Amino acid sequence: MRTIVFALLAVAVACSPGLKIIGGYDCPPNSQPWQVYLTFNGEPWCGGSLINERWVVSAAHCKIPASNLTVHLGEHNVNVEEGTEQRIGAEKVIPHPDYNDQPFNNDFMLIKLKEPAIFNECVKPIPLATRCSCAGEQFLVSGWGHGNPSVLQCLKLPVLSKQQCVRAYGSRITENMFCAGFMKGGKDSCQGDSGGPIVCNGELRGVVSWGKGCAEQGYPGVYVEVCRYTAWTKHVTDNN
Numbered sequence: 640m641r642t643i644v645f646a647l648l649a650v651a652v653a654c655s656p657g658l659k660i661i662g663g664y665d666c667p668p669n670s671q672p673w674q675v676y677l678t679f680n681g682e683p684w685c686g687g688s689l690i691n692e693r694w695v696v697s698a699a700h701c702k703i704p705a706s707n708l709t710v711h712l713g714e715h716n717v718n719v720e721e722g723t724e725q726r727i728g729a730e731k732v733i734p735h736p737d738y739n740d741q742p743f744n745n746d747f748m749l750i751k752l753k754e755p756a757i758f759n760e761c762v763k764p765i766p767l768a769t770r771c772s773c774a775g776e777q778f779l780v781s782g783w784g785h786g787n788p789s790v791l792q793c794l795k796l797p798v799l800s801k802q803q804c805v806r807a808y809g810s811r812i813t814e815n816m817f818c819a820g821f822m823k824g825g826k827d828s829c830q831g832d833s834g835g836p837i838v839c840n841g842e843l844r845g846v847v848s849w850g851k852g853c854a855e856q857g858y859p860g861v862y863v864e865v866c867r868y869t870a871w872t873k874h875v876t877d878n879n
């Protein structure tokens with residue numbers, strides 16, 4: 640459930656077929672071993688990224704009670720038992736305290752696992768980006784949407800400038816956000832991908848956050864600028 644602005648329009652125009660990455664491809668199995676799948680009382684909910692053995696990054700708009708949230712690690716096809724999965728309940732759900740001080744701002748959340756994840760070829764953490772740039776590189780976003788298709792989808796996206804982002808969305812864009820994708824539309828992340836990773840150079844550069852519809856011309860996806868939350872993440876993970 641990536642947050643949608645202009646919700647009525649969005650529902651009418653885009654996103655209805657499956658609420659997932661549009662225009663992507665099947666990720667090679669377990670090629671994004673930090674990617675997690677979050678379920679809410681067993682139902683598909685959001686994405687996230689494993690950052691160490693006890694903590695996952697997601698989006699604050701994916702907040703639900705810890706007792707209702709399960710973190711699925713090592714997934715590829717969420718409808719098939721592949722023997723690589725680890726399912727761990729959430730112990731704590733900690734959204735950023737300044738989430739939504741203006742619409743969609745600080746859409747960043749940490750989830751503590753009840754038990755440590757076991758690292759292997761299919762389950763590995765990703766470091767948070769320390770720099771707020773990804774010069775000349777492509778981003779890779781991934782997600783299952785709401786589980787249809789059931790194989791993890793990957794999509795390579797170009798970096799967009801702050802000017803392009805502001806041209807699309809105006810003053811809603813804060814320094815805690817960046818845009819990635821295609822101004823011509825056709826390829827984008829979508830609601831079910833919320834909270835999931837957008838990666839650059841092997842680092843977690845962003846979190847899937849919001850957009851107008853999905854893959855609409857002139858409205859790229861908006862992502863959380865993860866480099867702005869490294870200090871807060873360290874503070875929370877050291878003290879919880």
Ligand SMILES: *[C@@H]1O[C@H](CO)[C@@H](O)[C@H](O)[C@H]1NC(C)=O
Pocket residue numbers: 680704706707
């Ligand atoms: C969370 O789970 C409990 C126990 O299964 C249930 O009673 C409660 O309604 C759930 N909360 C939400 C928000 O779904």
